Amino acid sequence: MPELPEVETIRMQLNQALTGLKIVEIEVLNAKTFQGDKNQVIGRQVSGVKRRAKILLIELSRGICLAIHLKLTGQLIYRNSKFKIRNSKLLLKDQKSGPFEIDELPNKYTRVVVGFGDNSSLYFNDLRKFGWIKVLKNPGECSNLPELAKLGPEAIDEKTFSLDYFKDILTRSKKPIKLIIMDQEKLAGVGNIYANEALFAAKIRPDRPANSLGPEEIKELRNSILGILKKAVENKGTSDRDEAYRQISGEKGSFQNYLQVYGRAGQKCPKCGGVVRRIALGGRGTFYCPTCQK
């Protein structure tokens, strides 16, 4: 599922691909996915692509902005004319790592298609239909959007996500620590995968009450969150089991190769050889090593 590193990867790639292009068409295949008036964005040029937490902001001319949340199964795939058909599949040309097979678009999960002036297209695919695109009229005042107004500091930014701030929010709650670091109002951008991985790296059990962490543990957990998010961005995100997340080319990320506990219930802990356990916290799958994490 797309979390901060996946959305940041998509942001950088879209910023490179879309900046300067003019939107000429919006095709809405699932009405609930696109909220707002598409006529307000048609004819406008992309000035840049930003991100806040897990939300993408495609900024357009005249102060209009498209906000996009991929939720669980959203993908943004960008296609231009550098494709050719072979055996009903498409192959991407001029890839450094050699051509790779990608599906034809639109597919059965395509909910919105954005067409640009150079004949390229951006496909919003979303199996579960939880994701959305919203038209914002005042991007300079993104606080107008409830989803943006309440967000905590960016979990990848060591300045606003300071040690003092982290200590403060942890000492105020006795909720399980994993729920706190996944709470977007307290810390923005961490989802289930990176919460599990950061807690493993910091050797802290996910069900520990937040206010039971000592000063060294708090420091260690903050460093783990910052470090893992940065490494995940360097690896262009995690394309795990349900295969939902893709880069805008359709390629997978590679951070799934570095996962230690997420999705590995019953398998050996990579550190101690014990068995990774799965519990439920806040109704979400939670993975940890009972030996390594205290």
Add this chain to the structure above:
DNA sequence: CTGCGGTCCTGAAGGC
């Protein structure tokens, strides 16, 4: 304020 559970949605997996 906190905490809990329902809701959205689809496909995979399990039961019989």
Add this chain to the structure above:
DNA sequence: TGCCTTCAGGACCGCA
């Protein structure tokens, strides 16, 4: 084989 039930999961919403 095939139908039916269960479940995952980010964020919101309503209720106790």
